[in-house]
Amino acid sequence: MKKTYSIEGMSCNGCRGHVEKSLLNVTGVADVSVDLEDAEATVESQYEVPLENLQEALQNSQYSIKPQKVG
Numbered sequence: 001m002k003k004t005y006s007i008e009g010m011s012c013n014g015c016r017g018h019v020e021k022s023l024l025n026v027t028g029v030a031d032v033s034v035d036l037e038d039a040e041a042t043v044e045s046q047y048e049v050p051l052e053n054l055q056e057a058l059q060n061s062q063y064s065i066k067p068q069k070v071g
């Protein structure tokens with residue numbers, strides 16, 4: 001399962017790395033790819049990972065994650 005999310009608060013490659021590492025620590029997440037330029041993260045998992053779990057992984061940082069708007 002692959003989903004893409006919008007990430008707010010990133011400004012450099014260090015930010016990108018922090019977001020990737022934080023999201024990879026979420027149970028069920030198999031892989032994360034963060035695109036700094038488009039401010040989005042693609043999360044791959046074996047099963048549906050609740051958005052709340054991803055938000056919790058970033059709650060003590062300057063970054064926020066939300067579903068990407070379609071269209």
